[in-house]
Amino acid sequence: xxxxxxxxxxxxxxxxxxxxxxxxxxxxxxxxxxxxxxxxxxxxxxxxxxxxxxxxxxxxxxxxxxxxxxxxxxxxxxxxxxxxxxxxxxxxxxxxxxxxxxxxxxxxxxxxxxxxxxxxxxxxxxxxxxxxxxxxxxxxxxxxxxxxxxxxxxxxxxxxxxxxxxxxxxxxxxxxxxxxxxxxxxxxxxxxxxxxxxxxxxxxxxxxxxxxxxxxxxxxxxxxxxxxxxxxxxxxxxxxxxxxxxxxxxxxxxxx
Amino acid sequence: xxxxxxxxxxxxxxxxxxxxxxxxxxxxxxxxxxxxxxxxxxxxxxxxxxxxxxxxxxxxxxxxxxxxxxxxxxxxxxxxxxxxxxxxxxxxxxxxxxxxxxxxxxxxxxxxxxxxxxxxxxxxxxxxxxxxxxxxxxxxxxxxxxxxxxxxxxxxxxxxxxxxxxxxxxxxxxxxxxxxxxxxxxxxxxxxxxxxxxxxxxxxxxxxxxxxxxxxxxxxxxxxxxxxxxxxxxxxxxxxxxxxxxxxxxxxxxxxxxxxxxxxxxxxxxxxxxxxxxxxxxxxxxxxxxxxxxxxxxxxxxxxxxxxxxxxxxxxxxxxxxxxxxxxxxxxxxx
Numbered sequence: 001x002x003x004x005x006x007x008x009x010x011x012x013x014x015x016x017x018x019x020x021x022x023x024x025x026x027x028x029x030x031x032x033x034x035x036x037x038x039x040x041x042x043x044x045x046x047x048x049x050x051x052x053x054x055x056x057x058x059x060x061x062x063x064x065x066x067x068x069x070x071x072x073x074x075x076x077x078x079x080x081x082x083x084x085x086x087x088x089x090x091x092x093x094x095x096x097x098x099x100x101x102x103x104x105x106x107x108x109x110x111x112x113x114x115x116x117x118x119x120x121x122x123x124x125x126x127x128x129x130x131x132x133x134x135x136x137x138x139x140x141x142x143x144x145x146x147x148x149x150x151x152x153x154x155x156x157x158x159x160x161x162x163x164x165x166x167x168x169x170x171x172x173x174x175x176x177x178x179x180x181x182x183x184x185x186x187x188x189x190x191x192x193x194x195x196x197x198x199x200x201x202x203x204x205x206x207x208x209x210x211x212x213x214x215x216x217x218x219x220x221x222x223x224x225x226x227x228x229x230x231x232x233x234x235x236x237x238x239x240x241x242x243x244x245x246x247x248x249x250x251x252x253x254x255x256x
Numbered sequence: 257x258x259x260x261x262x263x264x265x266x267x268x269x270x271x272x273x274x275x276x277x278x279x280x281x282x283x284x285x286x287x288x289x290x291x292x293x294x295x296x297x298x299x300x301x302x303x304x305x306x307x308x309x310x311x312x313x314x315x316x317x318x319x320x321x322x323x324x325x326x327x328x329x330x331x332x333x334x335x336x337x338x339x340x341x342x343x344x345x346x347x348x349x350x351x352x353x354x355x356x357x358x359x360x361x362x363x364x365x366x367x368x369x370x371x372x373x374x375x376x377x378x379x380x381x382x383x384x385x386x387x388x389x390x391x392x393x394x395x396x397x398x399x400x401x402x403x404x405x406x407x408x409x410x411x412x413x414x415x416x417x418x419x420x421x422x423x424x425x426x427x428x429x430x431x432x433x434x435x436x437x438x439x440x441x442x443x444x445x446x447x448x449x450x451x452x453x454x455x456x457x458x459x460x461x462x463x464x465x466x467x468x469x470x471x472x473x474x475x476x477x478x479x480x481x482x483x484x485x486x487x488x489x490x491x492x493x494x495x496x497x498x499x500x501x502x503x504x505x506x507x508x509x510x511x512x513x514x515x516x517x518x519x520x521x522x523x524x525x526x527x528x529x530x531x532x533x534x535x536x537x538x539x540x541x542x543x544x545x546x547x548x549x550x551x552x553x554x555x556x557x558x559x560x561x562x563x564x565x566x567x568x569x570x571x572x573x574x575x576x577x578x579x580x581x582x583x584x585x586x587x588x589x590x591x
Contacts, residue, residue: 046481049485050485051481051484051485071484071487071488071489072487073487074487075485075486075487076487078485079485080481080482080485082478082479082481082482082485085478085479085482086478086479087477087478087479088342088476088477088478088479089342089477089527089532089533089534090532091477091531091532091533092531095531095533096477099474099475099477099478099486100486102471102474102475102486102487102488103486103487105471107468107470107471108468151478155486
């Protein structure tokens with residue numbers, strides 16, 4: 001499985017949001033999308049999910065034009081975890097995770113034993129079995145994040161597109177969610193995750209793509225992307241001199 | 257705690273279905289004078305056959321069947337509309353489809369279209385219903401807040417009622433006015449089997465289209481973007497539901513007149529029983545709607561009054577306070 005995107009450009013309301021962005025993704029990869037607010041990360045993710053169209057450029061999944069794949073087929077292969085997921089009705093946790101099977105159901109077909117087995121496995125993996133009868137609106141932020149992730153994983157997608165799945169979580173829940181994404185890649189899937197925490201990005205992602213003002217500023221292994229120069233240019237940050245940009249610390253030190 | 261969520265869905269379905277059948281049978285037997293029918297049942301076979309058969313097949317049967325169909329339609333449409341707009345206050349009454357249907361039907365009655373062509377009545381109802389719904393939807397926008405939606409609904413409802421008043425005002429004879437007004441109050445009495453046949457095709461087609469939207473409505477629980485990413489075509493879903501509701505509500509309203517609040521109250525009562533899942537709510541709400549309208553129709557027969565109270569009046573009198581309570585409660589939960 002691979003995604004090939006070339007020269008993707010998007011304008012929203014006449015304003016260019018993405019300018020000729022390239023992106024590739026292969027099975028087993030955990031790709032982190034980073035960049036300051038308004039850099040175009042969410043737009044790129046929606047593009048890859050087939051939710052919006054690009055004005056120019058090409059976007060292919062396994063050498064097939066992404067938008068030419070019927071929506072219900074696409075939905076079986078690509079799951080999208082939105083940034084601010086609202087849940088309109090107070091479903092129980094199990095019911096909510098079961099919704100993730102919808103891409104595999106026909107109009108009149110209800111969930112079968114197989115669907116329920118998959119839901120069970122996913123709930124085990126995301127450690128939410130204890131919550132199964134709780135109503136979604138009664139959960140804490142960390143629990144909600146895991147339940148919504150379980151919903152996305154329940155569709156057994158090859159590719160998971162997660163928009164800031166760790167925003168507003170405490171450090172241990174952040175690590176938990178990131179490990180789940182990592183596990184998905186180890187099982188042969190691929191993940192693109194939008195992150196604001198550069199430390200997490202550095203620690204978990206094999207590759208990072210740094211977006212700035214709608215263009216790719218840098219792309220590659222975390223060590224090559226998270227350089228003082230790039231961070232200064234993208235975020236206007238000066239990284240602490242003592243900070244070692246490797247697998248341990250990355251401390252934003254002061255504004256430039 | 258064994259919560260309501262763990263109620264077995266099949267048990268719920270069977271219980272409601274049994275309740276519906278029981279109610280339908282009692283409704284066949286009980287009239288404003290409850291005893292004659294039962295006495296007739298036990299009287300000599302030769303005497304009872306003709307009267308009894310006549311009352312049963314010509315009076316009671318159409319009444320019971322039409323009440324069942326119309327009630328189910330209202331419950332189902334309420335559930336579908338609330339699921340689509342993800343808003344527990346959206347109903348056929350509030351979103352214009354019922355008053356639009358009434359306007360369409362009044363136009364058909366007023367210009368005598370219905371006497372020339374039997375299906376003109378439901379067809380006019382369907383068009384009126386669809387037009388009103390689309391207008392409310394365009395006015396309020398997609399992710400409308402409760403307030404915007406109600407305002408848009410009020411605007412379109414007012415317009416429809418104003419046009420109905422205009423037609424009443426211009427009606428040639430007081431008899432015609434009285435006929436239209438009585439029809440609009442909403443009732444299932446004095447309907448014939450012929451009315452049932454007129455109502456049936458649109459009703460069944462509408463139900464079928466709505467019941468096919470279960471997964472789409474479930475997915476919408478997670479928001480429009482997520483639903484789209486799950487392979488749900490949102491535009492198609494919207495139009496399928498609008499057309500389905502127009503078909504079913506148009507058919508029902510053109511035969512029974514306006515019967516309000518069942519579409520609001522029933523889905524609301526049933527929702528906790530299905531664990532708040534909009535897809536599962538559809539069938540359950542349809543059964544609940546049929547039960548509710550049969551109950552209301554039984555009540556108007558048994559309430560002692562000089563003139564029989566119209567069933568639409570009863571549901572409004574009981575339903576409006578319920579609606580107020582809903583608004584107060586939703587306001588509390590927001591603060």
